[in-house]
Amino acid sequence: MRKPVVLITGAGGEIGHGLIARLSESGSLIITLDISPLDASLAPLVTREFTGSINDLSLLERVLAEFEVDRVFHLAALLSTRSEFTPVTAHHVNVEGTLNLLEFAQHQGESHGRPVVFIYPSSIAAYGFPDLETKTRAGAVTEDQYAHPTTMYGCNKLYCEQLGHYYSRHYKQLSADVIARVDFRCVRFPGLISALTLPSGGTSDYAPEMIHAAAKGQPYDCFVRPDTTIPFMAMPDGVDALLTLAAAPRERLTRSAYNVSAFHPSAAEIRDVVLAAFPEGRIGYAIDQKRQGIVDSWPAAVDDSAARRDWGFDPKYNFERAFQEYLIPTIRQRYRK
Numbered sequence: 278m279r280k281p282v283v284l285i286t287g288a289g290g291e292i293g294h295g296l297i298a299r300l301s302e303s304g305s306l307i308i309t310l311d312i313s314p315l316d317a318s319l320a321p322l323v324t325r326e327f328t329g330s331i332n333d334l335s336l337l338e339r340v341l342a343e344f345e346v347d348r349v350f351h352l353a354a355l356l357s358t359r360s361e362f363t364p365v366t367a368h369h370v371n372v373e374g375t376l377n378l379l380e381f382a383q384h385q386g387e388s389h390g391r392p393v394v395f396i397y398p399s400s401i402a403a404y405g406f407p408d409l410e411t412k413t414r415a416g417a418v419t420e421d422q423y424a425h426p427t428t429m430y431g432c433n434k435l436y437c438e439q440l441g442h443y444y445s446r447h448y449k450q451l452s453a454d455v456i457a458r459v460d461f462r463c464v465r466f467p468g469l470i471s472a473l474t475l476p477s478g479g480t481s482d483y484a485p486e487m488i489h490a491a492a493k494g495q496p497y498d499c500f501v502r503p504d505t506t507i508p509f510m511a512m513p514d515g516v517d518a519l520l521t522l523a524a525a526p527r528e529r530l531t532r533s534a535y536n537v538s539a540f541h542p543s544a545a546e547i548r549d550v551v552l553a554a555f556p557e558g559r560i561g562y563a564i565d566q567k568r569q570g571i572v573d574s575w576p577a578a579v580d581d582s583a584a585r586r587d588w589g590f591d592p593k594y595n596f597e598r599a600f601q602e603y604l605i606p607t608i609r610q611r612y613r614k
C-alpha cells in the first residue's frame with residue numbers, strides 16, 4: 278500500500294527551508310518539486326525530490342501515479358519585484374502553475390477518495406491602496422477591504438485565492454457525479470524574515486537585506502523611506518502558521534484566506550534595532566521610487582483576528598523577541614561559521 282506523503286512545491290525557497298525541517302521532525306514523508314535541485318542540507322530530509330516546473334504536466338502525472346499525496350504546500354511563485362519585470366512569466370508560473378496544482382490535488386483526492394489539504398501562501402500584495410493617505414487612514418485592514426492589487430504578483434495571489442475557493446467549494450458544481458476533493462486553505466503572509474535564507478525578488482526584502490548585510494559587515498542602502506511601514510513576521514511563525522492551518526478542523530474554518538502578522542515596524546525602526554545589534558553596520562537610504570510605490574500600496578497593518586479565532590493563530594515572536602531571540606543570535610552564528 279502507498280503511504281500518504283506531503284508534496285511541497287518551491288521547496289528550495291525561503292519558506293520551504295523551514296517547512297521541510299519541521300515536517301521531517303514530525304515524521305511526515307515529504308516529496309518536493311522545485312525548478313532547482315534542493316540544497317545538500319535539505320535533500321536528505323525528503324523521500325523524493327522532483328526537479329522541474331509546476332507547468333510540466335507530464336511530471337505532475339508521474340507524481341500522481343507514484344504517490345498518494347494527502348497534503349500540498351504550494352509555495353512555488355515569482356515574488357512581486359521580479360514579477361513586475363516579467364509579468365507574463367509571472368502569470369504563467371503564479372496562476373497557471375497554481376491551476377495545475379489544484380487540478381493535481383483534485384485528481385489525487387479522487388484517486389484516494391479523501392479531500393487533499395491544499396495550503397497556499399497568499400500575500401499582503403493582494404491589497405492595494407490608491408495612495409499613502411488612504412493607507413495611513415485605513416490602519417489595520419480586514420481580508421475583504423482594499424483588495425485592489427497594483428502588482429502582477431498581487432493580482433495573481435488574489436485570483437488564486439478565489440480559484441482555490443472555487444476548487445474547494447464549487448468545483449464542477451453542475452456535474453452530479455463530481456465531488457470537490459480539494460480542501461483549500463490560505464494565509465495572506467506579511468513580509469517574512471528568515472535568519473537562515475535571503476529572499477529574492479520580493480519588495481519587502483529591504484528588512485531581511487538590512488539585517489543580513491549588517492551581520493556580514495557589508496554596507497546596505499535601504500530602498501524605501503524611513504517611515505515606510507508594513508507588517509512582518511519571523512519565519513518560524515510563518516511556518517508554524519502553515520502547519521497549524523493545515524491541521525485545523527475544517528468545520529472551524531469560516532473563510533478560505535486568512536490574514537496573519539506579528540509586528541509592523543517602520544524601516545527606520547528596523548534599522549535602529551539592527552544597528553544596535555551590529556554597531557559596525559552601515560545602513561543608508563537610496564529610495565527606489567517604483568518599489569516604494571509598491572510598498573506604499575500595501576497595508577501598514579492587517580487585522581488577523583479571524584485566524585486567531587478560527588484556528589488559534591498565535592505568533593511567538595513580537596518585534597523585540599524576533600530580533601533578540603531569533604534573528605540576531607541565529608544570524609550571528611550563521612555568518613561566524
Ligand code: SER
Binds near residue numbers: 400468
Ligand atoms: N514578500 C513578498 C514580496 O515582497 C510579499 O508577499 O514580494
